[in-house]
Amino acid sequence: MSLVCEYKKCRRSGLFPVFLAGGLLAAAVPAMNMFFRSELYLHRPQTPLTILLEANWQMMGMLNLFLVLAGASVLYHMEFADRAFLRMETLPQSMFGMFIRKYLVLVSVILMAFALEAASLAGVSICWFGMTEGMWNELGRQMGCLLVKMLPALALMLAVSSASENLWITLGVGVTGIFAALILSGAGRQNHILQLFPFLLPLETAWTDGRLLLAAGAETAAILAAGQGYLCIRRRFR
Structure with missing residues (x-):
């Protein structure tokens, strides 16, 4: 099946309206913050975008993570409904190819929210x-870096969703991961291992550390490779 087919399957899932609404909600955070508390930020020495990201990105990033969690859960839940996924495994097609197409769909809708x-x-x-x-230029660089840092969580949630037919397991793993990140966010700035x-x-705000970007790319590749391995093993023993 093609990528266009994946988009057609998503039309009735509510994926696009949810990401549109979630993107608008996250976009409202800096506007509301500045409207009510502008005096806290106007006289800081950093660039305006750095000020805004440091003040608002943790909330915006958390909303983006909840969007990714919802999107990943929906994309595979609709395949597991009525045991459609089991029937698809009998067809001469790559399950990992479908996984990558769903990953690209999820990347495209989070791009809409980021825009x-x-x-x-x-x-x-x-x-x-x-x-x-x-x-x-600064806006494009910062948002691009933040998008790259989002990709490991996106790949991980989609891998968890592909491995679990129970929607609540996927949601539970995602919510646990998000709240664990909030708890560790303070310590993560001093501990390079926790940052990964x-x-x-x-949730890492305006810092464009090249090592973190390389680590995010490596994590994404590793998770996608693990997903491929799992899907191959799953299909072999079905």
Whole structure:
């Protein structure tokens, strides 16, 4: 099946409206924060985008993680419904190919949410701080880095969803991971090992540490490879 078919299957799942609403909610965070507490941020020495991300990204990142959790759960739950996944395993097609297509669908919808959030950050920055030199380049760089840090959690949640027919197990794993990341967020800034926790990486705000980006890429590749191995073993012993 093609990527277009995956998008068609998602049309009735509510995936796109949920990510649109979630992206708008996350985009409203910096605007509301500046509207009610602008005096706390206007005189800081950092660049406007750095100020906004440090003040708002943990909440925005957490909302993005909940979107990823919901999206990953829905994408495979609709395959397990009425035992459709078992019938698909009998067909001459790659289960890992389907996994990658679902991964690309999830990346595309989180990109939609990120685009709304980037537009909000740009608008808030211009409204309260004025247009600054290099703002667009900084915005693109920061949002790109934050997206890369989101990819391990996205791959992990989709792998968990593909391994569990029970929707509540996927939701439980995801919620546990998100709250564990919130608990560890303070210690993670001093501990380089904790920083690599897939649910903690997306909450790292404006820091564009190249080592973290490389680690995020390596984690994503490792999780996708583990997903491929699991799906191959699962199909062999069915």
